[in-house]
Amino acid sequence: MNSIRGKWALITGATSGFGKATADLLAQNGCNVIITGRRAERLEAQTNILKEKYGVHVLPYCFDVRELGRSVEMANDLVSREIVPDILINNAGLASGKDKIYEGLISDWEKMIDTNIKGLLYTTRSILPMMVTRNEGHVINIGSAAGHTVYPEGNVYNASKFAVKALNEAINLDLAGTNIRCCSVDPGAAETEFSNVRFHGDDEKAAKVYEGYKPLEAEDIADIIYFIVTRPAHVNISNLLVYPTAQRSVYVWGKKNS
Ligand SMILES: NC(=O)c1ccc[n+]([C@@H]2O[C@H](COP(=O)([O-])OP(=O)(O)OC[C@H]3O[C@@H](n4cnc5c(N)ncnc54)[C@H](OP(=O)(O)O)[C@@H]3O)[C@@H](O)[C@H]2O)c1
Numbered sequence: 122m123n124s125i126r127g128k129w130a131l132i133t134g135a136t137s138g139f140g141k142a143t144a145d146l147l148a149q150n151g152c153n154v155i156i157t158g159r160r161a162e163r164l165e166a167q168t169n170i171l172k173e174k175y176g177v178h179v180l181p182y183c184f185d186v187r188e189l190g191r192s193v194e195m196a197n198d199l200v201s202r203e204i205v206p207d208i209l210i211n212n213a214g215l216a217s218g219k220d221k222i223y224e225g226l227i228s229d230w231e232k233m234i235d236t237n238i239k240g241l242l243y244t245t246r247s248i249l250p251m252m253v254t255r256n257e258g259h260v261i262n263i264g265s266a267a268g269h270t271v272y273p274e275g276n277v278y279n280a281s282k283f284a285v286k287a288l289n290e291a292i293n294l295d296l297a298g299t300n301i302r303c304c305s306v307d308p309g310a311a312e313t314e315f316s317n318v319r320f321h322g323d324d325e326k327a328a329k330v331y332e333g334y335k336p337l338e339a340e341d342i343a344d345i346i347y348f349i350v351t352r353p354a355h356v357n358i359s360n361l362l363v364y365p366t367a368q369r370s371v372y373v374w375g376k377k378n379s
Pocket residue numbers: 133134135136137138139140157158159160184185186187212213214215216236240263264265266307308309310311312313314315316318339
């Protein structure tokens with residue numbers, strides 16, 4: 122087992138859901154964390170909680186991953202502190218809207234493409250060179266089951282997560298010959314703020330997504346990430362697809378009353 126105690130993990134989108142749970146679990150295991158997100162109050166609260174609960178170092182950076190300059194600023198600040206992240210978790214992302222492609226909102230599409238694809242690229246381009254120089258590191262990309270199979274009205278979200286799958290494979294190929302590992306974790310339905318965001322704050326509609334079965338929880342994904350990053354250095358899990366037991370594909374469900 123590869124201990125993460127005293128290492129540094131950078132987690133984008135750590136104010137909620139998978140990112141928040143992962144920051145908590147890694148910190149609980151002695152890992153220092155760099156947490157990002159746009160909601161300043163949540164970041165500050167999370168910083169204080171993690172420091173107090175686990176006694177680790179916590180560095181918050183409040184910014185939108187769609188702004189390249191802010192990723193570069195963060196990377197420069199880390200360099201000035203002589204911190205090279207040992208683990209980068211590209212998690213910040215969202216679905217926005219669920220409509221037929223001929224009715225979709227262009228603003229939703231831009232949000233998803235700019236966050237899920239370009240945001241992930243900006244963070245990776247800012248941080249990965251430091252890992253390459255040190256010839257050490259681990260990149261985790263949060264993809265989705267939606268990046269394996271397209272579903273009706275998923276169109277642009279599906280495309281953005283197919284892109285994450287392709288980029289995860291590409292990053293792995295380009296890292297051949299280095300000690301840096303790279304894995305995508307691709308969850309099926311998980312109950313986080315994901316559906317509230319997707320349905321633009323319609324909480325009733327969001328709650329319906331999780332009716333009649335037990336969805337994955339944010340902590341399940343955090344557990345999986347912890348497992349991946351604690352494998353010995355010669356073990357590179359390159360992709361992990363995980364569904365709740367009640368969901369066997371994006372189409373096949375074992376829901377009660379359905
Ligand atoms: N829940 C699911 O069913 C599911 C399934 C498969 C994959 N995923 C993927 O898992 C990842 C995490 O989602 P989640 O389920 O944990 O949802 P969530 O609870 O809504 O969390 C999303 C996180 O991403 C951050 N974020 C979103 N847009 C951002 C931006 N432009 N700049 C910076 N941070 C941004 C949010 O922080 P701020 O709002 O504070 O910026 C938040 O911390 C996403 O990539 C999502 O596509 C989710």
